[in-house]
Each structure stands twice: as structure tokens, then as C-alpha cells.
Amino acid sequence: MTNISVLGTGLMGAPMAACLLAKGHAVTVWNRSPEKTALLAAAGAKVAASPREAVTAAEVVITMLSDGPAVTDILFAQGIAEALKPGTIVIDMSSIPPATARDHATRLAAKGILHLDAPVSGGTKGAAAGTLAIMAGGAPETFEKAKPVLEAMGRPMLIGPAGTGQVAKLANQAIVGMTIAAVAEALLLAAANGADPAKVREALAGGFADSAILKQHGQRMLERSWIPGAPVKMQVKDMRTIMAAAREAGLTLPVAERVTALYEDLLSAGHGGLDHSSVLLELEHFNKGKRLGDKPDQMP
Amino acid sequence: MTNISVLGTGLMGAPMAACLLAKGHAVTVWNRSPEKTALLAAAGAKVAASPREAVTAAEVVITMLSDGPAVTDILFAQGIAEALKPGTIVIDMSSIPPATARDHATRLAAKGILHLDAPVSGGTKGAAAGTLAIMAGGAPETFEKAKPVLEAMGRPMLIGPAGTGQVAKLANQAIVGMTIAAVAEALLLAAANGADPAKVREALAGGFADSAILKQHGQRMLERSWIPGAPVKMQVKDMRTIMAAAREAGLTLPVAERVTALYEDLLSAGHGGLDHSSVLLELEHFNKGKRLGDKPDQMP
Numbered sequence: 350m351t352n353i354s355v356l357g358t359g360l361m362g363a364p365m366a367a368c369l370l371a372k373g374h375a376v377t378v379w380n381r382s383p384e385k386t387a388l389l390a391a392a393g394a395k396v397a398a399s400p401r402e403a404v405t406a407a408e409v410v411i412t413m414l415s416d417g418p419a420v421t422d423i424l425f426a427q428g429i430a431e432a433l434k435p436g437t438i439v440i441d442m443s444s445i446p447p448a449t450a451r452d453h454a455t456r457l458a459a460k461g462i463l464h465l466d467a468p469v470s471g472g473t474k475g476a477a478a479g480t481l482a483i484m485a486g487g488a489p490e491t492f493e494k495a496k497p498v499l500e501a502m503g504r505p506m507l508i509g510p511a512g513t514g515q516v517a518k519l520a521n522q523a524i525v526g527m528t529i530a531a532v533a534e535a536l537l538l539a540a541a542n543g544a545d546p547a548k549v550r551e552a553l554a555g556g557f558a559d560s561a562i563l564k565q566h567g568q569r570m571l572e573r574s575w576i577p578g579a580p581v582k583m584q585v586k587d588m589r590t591i592m593a594a595a596r597e598a599g600l601t602l603p604v605a606e607r608v609t610a611l612y613e614d615l616l617s618a619g620h621g622g623l624d625h626s627s628v629l630l631e632l633e634h635f636n637k638g639k640r641l642g643d644k645p646d647q648m649p
Numbered sequence: 650m651t652n653i654s655v656l657g658t659g660l661m662g663a664p665m666a667a668c669l670l671a672k673g674h675a676v677t678v679w680n681r682s683p684e685k686t687a688l689l690a691a692a693g694a695k696v697a698a699s700p701r702e703a704v705t706a707a708e709v710v711i712t713m714l715s716d717g718p719a720v721t722d723i724l725f726a727q728g729i730a731e732a733l734k735p736g737t738i739v740i741d742m743s744s745i746p747p748a749t750a751r752d753h754a755t756r757l758a759a760k761g762i763l764h765l766d767a768p769v770s771g772g773t774k775g776a777a778a779g780t781l782a783i784m785a786g787g788a789p790e791t792f793e794k795a796k797p798v799l800e801a802m803g804r805p806m807l808i809g810p811a812g813t814g815q816v817a818k819l820a821n822q823a824i825v826g827m828t829i830a831a832v833a834e835a836l837l838l839a840a841a842n843g844a845d846p847a848k849v850r851e852a853l854a855g856g857f858a859d860s861a862i863l864k865q866h867g868q869r870m871l872e873r874s875w876i877p878g879a880p881v882k883m884q885v886k887d888m889r890t891i892m893a894a895a896r897e898a899g900l901t902l903p904v905a906e907r908v909t910a911l912y913e914d915l916l917s918a919g920h921g922g923l924d925h926s927s928v929l930l931e932l933e934h935f936n937k938g939k940r941l942g943d944k945p946d947q948m949p
Contacts, residue, residue, distance in 0.1 A: 447842055470856030482856030484849075506852040508844050516844040517852050520835040524858035527831035527904070534827070534902040535820040538891065541898035542747055544808050544816040549784075552806040552817050556770030556782030558824035560860030591838065598841035600936050602834040604827070607907045636900050 354407040362413035364476035372501040379403035417445035435461030447512035454511035468518035486514035522587035528562040533629040566626035575623035582621035654707040662713035664776035672801040679703035717745035735761030747812035754811035768818035786814035822887035833929040866926035875923035882921035
């Protein structure tokens with residue numbers, strides 16, 4: 350049993366905190382919008398009024414926030430770093446730029462606080478089931494100490510030193526973003542050439558085109574269900590970080606570049622709140638009149 | 650037990666014929682290069698000296714050839730269509746344009762010969778194991794009759810009328826081509842940002858970025874093993890057919906277009922014989938000096 354603070358109980362943080370409670374940990378939660386903590390309180394979590402109050406007794410602090418500035422703010426502007434005892438482990442499970450994660454690790458290390466960047470993949474379903482892929486960057490000793498806590502939420506793997514968890518997550522998001530676009534183009538092609546896209550999707554399962562994206566996001570496209578899941582605005586954030594990390598490494602990624610433009614256009618068209626599988630809508634917009642089936646769009 | 654002729658016993662046709670033999674069918678084979686039939690003869694196949702001789706007693710004729718013109722030639726220029734009795738089933742498992750498949754079906758129907766287009770996915774491994782994804786287009790009655798034969802080679806599924814098996818295969822190849830490029834870009838990004846790409850690939854398994862391509866082609870990229878598998882020249886053929894089918898349907902597919910250009914450049918650079926996962930080489934060429942690991946390239 351570990352005293353764990355979870356800062357950020359949104360779409361992902363809430364089910365992750367519920368998994369920690371289910372494994373018998375003592376969990377204190379804080380969220381900017383306090384209404385998102387009510388269900389967790391009913392499940393046995395303590396609810397704190399501020400981030401600083403949330404970490405008073407923490408052995409492990411988990412942050413699950415929207416972006417790099419939000420994590421920097423909570424750790425260093427809201428007094429968390431000062432409040433923590435040396436030896437406390439901060440596990441940042443948010444998806445933020447690798448350079449920001451390295452900076453956080455360095456600043457915390459100066460106070461004797463341990464740090465892991467440990468972003469996840471698997472979505473809200475994986476968070477609820479406790480089966481997230483967890484990509485960690487940091488010191489091996491810190492990873493070993495944090496492992497039982499991480500294993501309550503999924504399958505953790507140490508990639509390498511600070512920041513490399515975030516690098517793995519960027520690779521993950523790059524593949525996800527590109528594969529969603531690939532599935533959308535392929536299903537549109539099939540439909541425009543007279544094949545039932547639902548049967549095509551089913552036939553492709555088990556072959557080389559099979560993927561988690563074909564199964565789940567392909568199904569969303571067929572049902573035209575755009576309730577997230579992961580919203581377009583988060584995919585755009587990730588694609589921008591990917592493009593920035595590529596530029597910083599002197600790397601040109603032509604396919605990721607083209608796919609980023611699709612998601613950017615989708616965001617500009619006001620679809621930031623739709624599930625990222627709605628890149629199909631952008632391709633349909635592109636190809637006026639072509640539509641994948643005649644079901645109505647299910648909007649969030 | 651069905652009398653089956655297999656015309657074309659190359660990388661895919663040979664193991665598929667072996668699966669039919671293993672299920673107790675009477676198999677007669679023909680191949681343009683006769684040395685590729687020797688192993689099948691040892692396994693119990695009859696070897697014919699010409700396509701026409703191969704189909705004398707056939708109830709089912711399977712063609713597994715390189716492209717549309719090769720199939721048209723063997724069916725209609727080498728006397729197969731004349732030699733077959735009405736009611737014989739021609740199953741073309743080659744990957745050819747949907748329009749060509751529809752044309753074959755129409756021309757054979759005029760002689761009372763049944764036709765399925767039934768291209769496959771799963772590669773040489775799937776062919777050897779009898780676990781191919783088989784995407785069929787044609788009449789439901791013909792599909793039912795052919796099903797026991799198809800099931801000896803994999804998991805058949807009827808998509809719709811003539812040509813739609815080929816449409817499904819194009820969707821498959823489009824996803825495969827784009828996902829390979831996505832995995833290559835993501836692993837390059839990870840390596841250039843200081844993460845071990847082998848660990849990244851492993852960490853991504855089970856998350857949303859997971860796919861047959863990440864597992865198999867991702868591993869080829871890490872090992873720099875370019876022995877096909879499926880060669881670049883076949884991927885280029887497929888991407889060209891995809892682009893043509895999109896154009897004919899009035900469809901623009903921006904990501905497939907960008908990926909097609911990558912494979913075309915790879916072919917122009919003389920790499921047509923390498924496995925299609927070697928699109929990584931094109932991305933490395935693009936990004937002079939960046940390389941995914943320091944293993945030597947394994948060339949065919």
C-alpha cells in the first residue's frame with residue numbers, strides 16, 4: 350500500500366486513479382474542476398482542495414495533465430516541488446515534449462526528488478481496464494521502485510533515461526495519427542470502388558493490414574461515431590510536438606508532415622472536440638460528395 | 650477431394666498448392682519456370698508442361714500470377730478459357746486491378762465458367778501456414794462451392810460482386826504501404842531523439858500503435874533485413890493500382906499519394922528487389938546521416 354496523489358482526474362486520470370484504489374492504495378486526488386473527483390471520492394479517494402494539500406502525505410505523486418505548461422505550472426509554480434520530501438517519486442503520465450520532461454527531471458533532482466516520465470497509450474478503455482501501455486523514462490532504480498504502482502494501471506516498460514518515455518509516446522502518437530489516416534483513406538477507396546467498407550474491414554483482420562486502429566477506429570468510422578476517445582485537438586498537439594522533435598533532431602518526416610496538415614485542417618474546421626478518427630471527415634471534405642456510408646454523424 | 654490446377658507456383662503459389670495437397674486434394678501445377686514445381690512434385694503434385702495441359706481434368710483452376718496482363722494472357726491467350734468445361738470455377742488469387750477482374754468474370758461467364766477474384770494477405774508465412782486472409786468477389790453460390798478449397802489456404806470472406814475482392818486487397822495494400830512508412834518514420838524519430846528503437850517498438854505492443862506491421866516489419870527495420878517477404882516492386886505495382894482506382898473513382902488520397910512517391914523513389918534507386926520495409930532506407934536517404942542503428946544491411 351502506497352500513499353499516492355493523483356493530480357488531474359480527467360478522461361484518463363480518473364480511471365487510472367480508480368485502478369490504484371482497486372489495488373488497495375491510499376489515493377488522494379485533486380482536479381482543477383472539482384466535480385470530476387466526486388465518483389472517485391465515492392470509491393474511497395480523499396479529495397484535496399489544492400495540489401499542495403493533495404501531496405502532503407504522498408510517497409508517489411502522479412500527474413496526468415493536458416500539456417507541458419500545465420505540468421510545469423503544477424510542479425514548480427504551485428509549490429509541489431517545495432512540499433515534497435526528498436525521495437518522493439513524481440511520475441508524470443501526461444504527454445508532454447521530451448525536452449520539458451528532461452527539464453522537470455533535472456529541476457526535481459536538484460531537490461532530491463525522483464522523477465519518471467511515464468506517458469501511456471491505450472485510451473480511456475485501457476485506463477479503465479488497467480491495461481495501458483506505459484512508456485517510462487528515468488533512472489532504473491526509480492523505475493523499479495515505481496513499478497508496483499505503475500503495474501496497477503497497465504504494462505510499464507523502461508525505455509531509457511529521462512525524456513525517453515515521452516519520445517516513445519511521440520513514436521506511438523505518430524503511428525496512431527498516420528494509421529488512422531491510412532485506414533480512413535483505405536475505407537474511402539473501398540467504398541468508392543463499390544465494396545462494402547464494413548466487410549472490407551472485417552476481411553482485413555488477421556492479415557498484414559490488421560491493427561488496433563483498424564479494429565477500433567475503423568469501427569468508429571463505419572458508425573460515424575465521433576464521440577472521443579481521444580479528441581482531434583490532442584492529436585494536433587501531439588503531431589505538433591512530433592514535428593518539433595523531428596525538426597530539433599534535423600529530421601524530415603514526409604508522411605507525418607502530410608498527416609499533420611490533415612489534422613490541422615480538421616481543427617481549423619472547428620472539429621477539435623471530435624474523436625481523432627474523424628480525420629475521415631477531412632478526407633470526405635477534400636473529396637466533395639464522397640461519403641463512407643449513409644449513417645448520420647454521431648457528434649459529442 | 651477436388652481436382653485443382655494451380656497456375657503459378659512462385660513465392661506464394663507454391664506454399665498455397667502445398668496446403669491444398671496437405672488437405673488431400675488432387676493438385677496439378679504449372680509454372681513458367683518449371684524448376685519451381687520440383688518440391689511440389691515430390692509432395693505429390695502432378696506437373697504439367699503447359700497451362701492448357703494443367704487444366705485438362707480441373708474442377709477448380711487457381712491462378713496466382715504477377716499481374717493483370719499475366720492473368721489475362723493465361724486465361725484468354727493460352728487457351729484455358731476454351732479448354733474448361735462449363736461449371737468449372739476459376740479462382741484468381743493474384744492481385745490485379747478490380748476492373749480487370751470484372752472483365753475476366755464477364756468473359757468467363759459468357760462460356761459458362763464461374764469466377765472468383767480472391768486475392769490474399771498474409772505473405773509467404775501466411776501462405777505456408779494456411780492462414781491467409783482471402784478476400785473474395787463473385788457470386789455467393791460460386792463462393793459457397795469454392796469455400797472448402799479456399800479454407801485449405803486460409804480464412805475466406807466474400808466481400809461482394811466480381812472485383813470487390815480486388816478492391817479489398819487494394820485497401821489492404823494501401824494500409825500496409827502507409828503503415829510501413831508510419832512505423833519507419835516513428836522509429837527514426839525515436840532513435841534521433843535518443844531512445845532505443847527496439848525498446849520503443851516493444852513498449853508500443855498492446856497499445857493503439859500496435860499492428861502486424863509494427864511487429865513484423867518493425868522487426869525487419871531494426872535488423873535491417875531486406876530479404877523479401879514482399880518486394881518493393883510489388884508494393885509499387887499495388888500503390889500504382891491504388892492511385893489509379895482512386896483517380897477512376899474521382900478520389901484524392903493525400904497520404905497514399907505521398908507514400909506512393911516514397912516507394913517510387915525507392916524503386917528508382919534500384920531497390921525494387923528489397924522487402925518493402927526498406928522504405929526506411931528511402932527515409933534515411935532523405936535525412937542524410939540519420940540511420941536507425943548500426944547493424945549492417947542484409948541484402949537479398
